[in-house]
Amino acid sequence: MSNVRRALIAVAVSAVALAGCDNAPTSVNHAADASAGAESDTVEVDASPGPEPEPAAAAPVRKLLDAHLPDVKAAPEDRFGYFAFKPDADGSKHVRYTRTYHGLPVFGGDIIVHTGPSGAYKGSSNGLLQPLKLDTVPKVSAQEALVQAKGAFLGTARQTQGQRLLVEASTGTGRLAWESVVVGTQQDGRTPSRLHVLTDAHSGTVIGKWDEIETVTGTGHGLYSGQVGIETQKFGNQYRLIDTTRGRASVCDMKHTDNGTCTQLSDADNTWGDGKADDPQSAAVDAAYGAQLTYDYYLKFFGRKGVANNGRGAVSRVHVGDRLENAYWDGKQMNYGDGRDNAHPFVELDVAAHEMTHGITQYSVPNDLTYAGESGGLNEATSDIFGTMVEFYANNPADPGDYDIAERLDLNGNGTPLRYMYNPSLDGYSHGCWSASTKDVDVHYSSGVANHFFFDLAEGTGTTQHGTSPVCGNARAVTGIGRDKAAAIWYRALDVYFTSSTSYVNDANPGNTARAYTLSAAADLYGQCAAEYQAVRRAWSAVNVAGPDAAC
Incomplete structure (x- = not known):
């Protein structure tokens, strides 16, 4: 699936709600080594390094899956792709797989196979009610589906970004569907929108839609967190909000734009912000602090190393948009608007952890917990x-x-x-x-x-x-x-x-x-x-x- 935005607020209803994600690994690609004393101001995110290969330790579970296909309602045309391997300390194993049918991805067809400490089959997690059986030849064209998708977009559509044919099975039974992505802004005119619309490929009816909406210790003065320690890195005579202790997590400044370059913030004395909204560093302090604490929490309690559990830190983009009353995870990074009159940045700690957790969910469940x-x-x-x-x-x-x-x-x-x-x-x-x-x-x-x-x-x-x-x-x-x-x-x-x-x-x-x-x-x-x-x-x-x- 494409990158998913989970916005802090359900703006189509009112300013009273929160949001995150999809399957795109995150990393920060820096142009030069810190020892060189210089680095590009642009933060680049590699969104597709690809899934890790299926480990040898998962092979016995694959054999158990093959022996228990009826349990996961497998059809003869189904194929299962490795997604993640979760071993327990007692020897139990849990392996996630995605599903295809006649080569088409099955949305809602993901499964988990569980084994006990001895390696014996313990059961499976599965959303299908019965094996898939459907005609995979569409009667509705991709162009017709795109027209339907545009009609389902309630904000201001700017462009479309691709389509694919799939099997929609989130309700437990399968239907052939076109997935179309329409990009623009939500009804508030500011919050970005990346709407995925599913159109039945046989009847032309819209059957679903959802929006997508990581050293040197410095001192920061945040709007909400007060005076806190934040990890920074020195480049020449300047410090930047790059946390090398947490996979090079970084904070950059969108300068009240929606797209384009996100610029690294710099500081000469490594004391950041004054705790007030008119200092752009203050919001950056809270964003850095939130990413830092969230990374540490998941590592301490669950042994998880970052959003994708690969040790890479996430990017936090502050000052996104003009008067954007929202925060969101866009599938690869956190984004924070500055709220009313650009004076109320959405960088409170539980908000930052909320958005980063959307990334955790994205990388834990294939195709995410369906955002509908x-x-x-x-x-x-x-x-x-x-x-x-x-x-x-x-x-x-x-x-x-x-x-x-x-x-x-x-x-x-x-x-x-x-x-x-x-x-x-x-x-x-x-x-x-x-x-x-x-x-x-x-x-x-x-x-x-x-x-x-x-x-x-x-x-x-x-x-x-x-x-x-x-x-x-x-x-x-x-x-x-x-x-x-x-x-x-x-x-x-x-x-x-x-x-x-x-x-x-x-x-x-x-x-x-x-x-x-x-x-x-x-x-x-x-x-x-x-x-x-x-x-x-x-x-x-x-x-x-x-x-x-x-x-x-």
Whole structure:
């Protein structure tokens, strides 16, 4: 898939929501060695170094896949491509594969094969309900599909960027579809848009759409983080915001433009910013600090080395656009607008960690957690969850940890946060309890169900020090197991179980749900039917997400 933008705000609805991604590895390509004392001012991003080869240790799992093809609803025309290998310390293995049908990519056809410590087959994660069987000859031309895609674009379209024929199977059954990409700006006139539109290649009907929207220690004065240490690198008599301890993560300045050169910021005394918006370095300090803390959090708790887990740092672009009230991950880097009157940069710590986490999700799940419906809500919630976890991890008195999202940005103009994880419905838009309509709301609002689940799992229901969390309906109260355990369960579910089509509720395939996969993760980490496992069950029930769990 092409690069995906996950914007902080669902601007088509209101200025009250957050967003990230696709499958494009990220690296920073610097023109000269630091020892040479000079380097290009332009930040270049290599977006396609290609997937790593299938390791020899994954070969036994490939053989198990071949022996259990019915479990993943494989058709004779299916082929499976290696995506990622996740071994556990006890010898268990989890291998992700993508799927093609008659050579066409299958959107929603990704799978994970699991083995136990002995190497025995343990099962699979799969989104298909039955083997694919469809005519792969389109009755609708690519040009006709493009017309439909342009009609589905609600902002200002500027250009189209390619099409491909694929099998759309995110609902569990397959349809032949054209994927068309239309590029422009969203309805606010400022936020970039890269809209992917799926058009049924037999009927011509639009069946789906979604927007895409990493030494020397210096001292920085950020807008939100206060005075913090940031990693820099010296070039001649100048310092630049390049972090060689974290894969050469860097911060550059778009100077209120949407496209073109992103210029490296330079400073002579290695003291950056004054904590005010009119100093362009202040926002850069917060962006650098956010990338630094997010990298460290994932490394410390999960052993993950950057967005793509390859040790490369990510680029943070500040001062993007003119009065852009948004932040977004574009598939390879973080982008931060400066908000109202270019005086409110979107670089708060939980926002920075939110956007970088979209990259984590992109590189963890083939084709990403589909950015629409309930899987899109899970995508957004993952970024809210770990944005919050990084904020707690930072333990910065200038921006204490909490379960409010983007509370320092004052996007509503009345001092309230963007979202409330402990009671999502407080924002007037988000779903705090699952219902049949959850799949139909904007992904920033369907994320509320998972956000509410995570809060209940971590902190419990009722009155807590971080807010009062109600239960849905007549659900039982939940006693929290602590943030770190809750985050470990969510990350493992993302890393080794979620497929691109995972949702909250799926009556036809209940195994491909967040409830089922977080229970598997809890069982792996703490034991089947352990207290943590039971807490996961109760926390999902508390947000009205039921499931056919194994008896304990």
